Amino acid sequence: MRTSIATVCLSGGLTEKLHACAAAGFDGVEIMEADLLAAFESPEEIQALCRRLGLSIDMYQPLRDIEGVSTGLFEENLRRAEAKFELMERLGTRLVLLCSNVATATVADETVAAAQLGALADLAAEHGIRIAYEALAWGRYVSDYRDAWRLVQLADRPNLGLCLDSFHILSRGHDPSEIESIDAEKLFFLQLADAPALDLDVLSWSRHHRLFPGEGAFDLVGFLGHVLRAGYDGPLSLEVFNDTFRQTDVRRTAQHAQRSLRWLADRAAAAGGWSTGRLAPAQPPLGVDFVEIAGQDLAAVDEMLDRLGFAFAGRHRSKPVRLWTAGDASIILNEQDRGLEPRIAALGLLVADAEAAAEHARGIGAPPVFRRISAGDQELPAVFAPDGTEVYWADGPASASWRAEFGGGLASADGLLGIVDHVNLTSPWQDFDETVLFGAGVLGLEAEASSEVPGPLGLVRSVVMRSADGAVRLAMNLAPPAAPALPRHLAIRVDDAVAVASAARQRGMEFLPVPDNYYDDLAARFALDPAFGARLRGLGLLFDRDDAGAFIHGYTPTIGGVFLEIVQRIDDYRGYGATDAPIRLAAQRVAALQLTSW
Numbered sequence: 001m002r003t004s005i006a007t008v009c010l011s012g013g014l015t016e017k018l019h020a021c022a023a024a025g026f027d028g029v030e031i032m033e034a035d036l037l038a039a040f041e042s043p044e045e046i047q048a049l050c051r052r053l054g055l056s057i058d059m060y061q062p063l064r065d066i067e068g069v070s071t072g073l074f075e076e077n078l079r080r081a082e083a084k085f086e087l088m089e090r091l092g093t094r095l096v097l098l099c100s101n102v103a104t105a106t107v108a109d110e111t112v113a114a115a116q117l118g119a120l121a122d123l124a125a126e127h128g129i130r131i132a133y134e135a136l137a138w139g140r141y142v143s144d145y146r147d148a149w150r151l152v153q154l155a156d157r158p159n160l161g162l163c164l165d166s167f168h169i170l171s172r173g174h175d176p177s178e179i180e181s182i183d184a185e186k187l188f189f190l191q192l193a194d195a196p197a198l199d200l201d202v203l204s205w206s207r208h209h210r211l212f213p214g215e216g217a218f219d220l221v222g223f224l225g226h227v228l229r230a231g232y233d234g235p236l237s238l239e240v241f242n243d244t245f246r247q248t249d250v251r252r253t254a255q256h257a258q259r260s261l262r263w264l265a266d267r268a269a270a271a272g273g274w275s276t277g278r279l280a281p282a283q284p285p286l287g288v289d290f291v292e293i294a295g296q297d298l299a300a301v302d303e304m305l306d307r308l309g310f311a312f313a314g315r316h317r318s319k320p321v322r323l324w325t326a327g328d329a330s331i332i333l334n335e336q337d338r339g340l341e342p343r344i345a346a347l348g349l350l351v352a353d354a355e356a357a358a359e360h361a362r363g364i365g366a367p368p369v370f371r372r373i374s375a376g377d378q379e380l381p382a383v384f385a386p387d388g389t390e391v392y393w394a395d396g397p398a399s400a401s402w403r404a405e406f407g408g409g410l411a412s413a414d415g416l417l418g419i420v421d422h423v424n425l426t427s428p429w430q431d432f433d434e435t436v437l438f439g440a441g442v443l444g445l446e447a448e449a450s451s452e453v454p455g456p457l458g459l460v461r462s463v464v465m466r467s468a469d470g471a472v473r474l475a476m477n478l479a480p481p482a483a484p485a486l487p488r489h490l491a492i493r494v495d496d497a498v499a500v501a502s503a504a505r506q507r508g509m510e511f512l513p514v515p516d517n518y519y520d521d522l523a524a525r526f527a528l529d530p531a532f533g534a535r536l537r538g539l540g541l542l543f544d545r546d547d548a549g550a551f552i553h554g555y556t557p558t559i560g561g562v563f564l565e566i567v568q569r570i571d572d573y574r575g576y577g578a579t580d581a582p583i584r585l586a587a588q589r590v591a592a593l594q595l596t597s598w
């Protein structure tokens with residue numbers, strides 16, 4: 001399948017965009033008129049550059065507000081269109097996008113609109129140009145692809161067909177299955193975009209919030225299946241108007257875009273039972289193998305784990321690396337990185353076939369990690385997440401043999417028993433959507449609904465991505481621009497958080513201080529047993545309840561860029577204490593500024 005991308009998806013000038021598209025491996029581009037008009041290069045020079053870069057110019061876009069108008073205005077529109085056709089000849093492209101009229105249409109009569117489309121097509125034919133007619137979701141009379149298809153049939157010209165755009169169809173809730181009844185030779189072009197579920201006017205939603213496939217709420221796998229079953233064999237092109245991607249690094253966004261298409265093509269092929277172009281099978285994670293905290297000096301983390309009740313499980317035989325465990329939770333402390341403050345640097349996942357997981361990830365385009373290892377050490381395949389976190393895979397569900405590389409641990413009979421409940425991977429705002437795509441495409445996780453947590457330095461957007469059974473849950477958080485280095489954390493689930501916290505207290509552990517105001521409100525909200533409320537307050541634990549159960553949790557102080565959370569899920573509580581997250585963010589800010597009193 002050929003891949004293409006609209007230049008409107010990217011930041012920079014036109015030539016920068018073209019270089020980035022070629023470097024990311026796209027076969028072609030849709031050139032947006034605004035990009036060409038703002039370029040100092042002539043259309044002939046752009047054509048030559050594309051040829052040199054190996055990019056085809058698949059479409060020029062858009063022609064606007066042509067059909068459904070009075071006769072006088074239509075004459076003027078034809079004159080306007082002819083100038084574009086001449087420009088397209090200089091650019092060497094033969095397909096133009098025509099958006100349904102959003103502004104000047106005054107004639108609701110389909111036969112008039114169809115006749116005008118036919119006359120436009122006849123003029124285009126004189127220049128050897130084909131027209132792909134696209135129903136914009138906010139079109140005046142044509143806003144549904146089925147209406148556009150009827151007009152194309154009525155006009156009945158060989159060089160007039162359709163451009164389908166997933167955004168316009170799925171944003172309006174139009175049934176995409178009817179695409180299958182459109183003649184394949186009339187499907188001139190396909191534009192793909194995902195989007196978050198937003199309650200917003202459709203024009204603003206389209207112009208600012210589109211996402212690459214796999215990052216939003218649309219079923220693009222199902223959508224593409226309908227288009228392919230209709231017999232479409234043109235390029236898969238991305239058209240993503242998005243305020244973030246317009247200002248992020250153009251090369252990186254182009255690579256990100258290419259990965260989203262590889263993921264989508266693979267998923268659509270899998271869903272359709274097609275074998276061509278398939279990647280190695282995705283490996284949904286079965287569990288968390290380990291979490292690695294890396295940094296210059298991790299003695300404070302050792303002390304914290306010890307106080308929490310983790311067992312010291314030994315030193316690595318050849319590296320400054322230590323292992324701590326609490327039941328099924330394993331934390332690796334890695335002091336190989338000089339000069340960096342403690343942070344969650346790597347994550348190990350258990351899968352049925354680690355090599356297949358890595359091959360799938362490489363097929364999508366995730367960059368592989370090369371870690372220097374000593375003779376005899378187990379080599380786990382790994383890739384980088386968009387923010388640089390390393391993700392390793394090991395064959396599960398049994399623990400991997402890398403544990404044998406650690407020796408000299410202290411077995412602890414009465415140690416903490418826990419399991420990794422979730423890992424929070426906060427990313428800077430510009431990496432967030434790519435991180436969600438990584439979670440879905442590379443790690444095989446499903447996104448839960450997104451939420452927004454008000455923090456003292458801005459809203460923190462959060463999407464929890466989980467495996468089907470919840471054994472792996474990654475909370476992907478978007479750090480606001482004012483707080484790009486928000487700490488990340490690891491939550492350990494235990495059976496009795498109150499007991500764990502009080503034992504830790506006795507060993508000298510101080511949890512993150514929580515304001516009294518929070519506990520006063522908690523008592524009122526949940527009508528808590530006063531003794532229980534006092535216990536939570538005394539230990540600095542937080543509490544939440546939903547329809548299915550309750551949640552007790554507490555936070556350690558932050559060390560460098562990392563902290564731990566102890567959580568207890570009672571009955572079937574499904575959340576993450578979202579109402580407590582703003583309290584936590586504010587308390588961490590107070591702790592960071594040491595503003596404990598005024």
Ligand SMILES: O=C(O)c1ccc(O)c(O)c1
Pocket residue numbers: 061062097099134136165191206207239
């Ligand atoms: O928002 C627009 O104007 C616009 C232009 C061209 C497209 O293909 C589209 O989907 C939207």
Ligand SMILES: [Mg+2]
Pocket residue numbers: 134165191239
């Ligand atoms: Mg479009």
